[in-house]
Amino acid sequence: EVQLVQSGAEVKKPGESLKISCKGSGYNFNNYWIGWVRQMPGKGLEWMAIIYPGDSETRYSPSFQGQVSISADKSISTAYLQWSSLKASDTAIYYCARHLVPAVIGNYYYHYMDVWGKGTTVTVSS
Amino acid sequence: QSALTQPPSASGSPGQSVTISCTGSSSDVGGYDYVSWYQHHPGKAPKLMIYEVSKRPSGVPARFSGSKSGNTASLTVSGLQAEDEAEYYCSSYAGSNTLFGGGTKLTVL
Numbered sequence: 001e002v003q004l005v006q007s008g009a010e011v012k013k014p015g016e017s018l019k020i021s022c023k024g025s026g027y028n029f030n031n032y033w034i035g036w037v038r039q040m041p042g043k044g045l046e047w048m049a050i051i052y053p054g055d056s057e058t059r060y061s062p063s064f065q066g067q068v069s070i071s072a073d074k075s076i077s078t079a080y081l082q083w084s085s086l087k088a089s090d091t092a093i094y095y096c097a098r099h100l101v102p103a104v105i106g107n108y109y110y111h112y113m114d115v116w117g118k119g120t121t122v123t124v125s126s
Numbered sequence: 127q128s129a130l131t132q133p134p135s136a137s138g139s140p141g142q143s144v145t146i147s148c149t150g151s152s153s154d155v156g157g158y159d160y161v162s163w164y165q166h167h168p169g170k171a172p173k174l175m176i177y178e179v180s181k182r183p184s185g186v187p188a189r190f191s192g193s194k195s196g197n198t199a200s201l202t203v204s205g206l207q208a209e210d211e212a213e214y215y216c217s218s219y220a221g222s223n224t225l226f227g228g229g230t231k232l233t234v235l
Contacts, residue, residue, distance in 0.1 A: 044228035110219045112162040116171040
């Protein structure tokens with residue numbers, strides 16, 4: 001069974017750093033894109049970024065470029081999302097998801113998410 | 127790029143059909159056949175229900191179907207069942223970004 005298991009809830013203060021994780025199992029982690037989706041309180045979903053663990057290629061939403069960093073350690077089938085300095089507005093649930101990439105259109109990848117984790121709640125408050 | 131527009135709520139009785147709309151623009155929904163739909167029960171992992179407008183992944187019941195006309199995509203749930211009560215999100219390719227709708231809470235009366 002393909003599964004994505006995310007790290008537990010975090011409570012942080014503004015200005016602190018944070019790295020959350022997502023461990024894949026049941027498939028060849030190296031050969032599938034994996035990424036992150038944000039859900040702020042009471043709001044809809046927002047696509048953030050993806051990474052291809054095989055070669056560490058990354059793609060970011062323009063809204064999140066420079067705000068977060070995505071990485072992966074293929075030796076332990078785990079993807080990460082990292083902040084260097086958290087803000088209160090980073091309070092949200094963060095979902096990791098395996099992304100399928102059926103097409104490349106110019107410089108951009110069409111992708112959709114076929115398997116999701118259960119989410120990691122991040123609370124940033126002073 | 128703005129989020130896609132979905133009605134906040136929809137409802138139907140068991141056995142009925144309900145359709146949820148998702149409106150974008152010619153730069154996203156209308157420009158490509160790259161719309162997907164996700165079902166989300168609170169506290170659980172979201173689930174892919176439809177991709178590329180109308181394709182169903184293995185294991186998704188045929189009661190779920192997708193379509194598109196112009197800048198609006200639709201998800202139809204036929205033969206509503208109690209377990210269909212959930213939040214539904216549409217998503218579309220939009221070049222450098224992937225957009226989601228705000229979500230529609232489907233209530234089975």
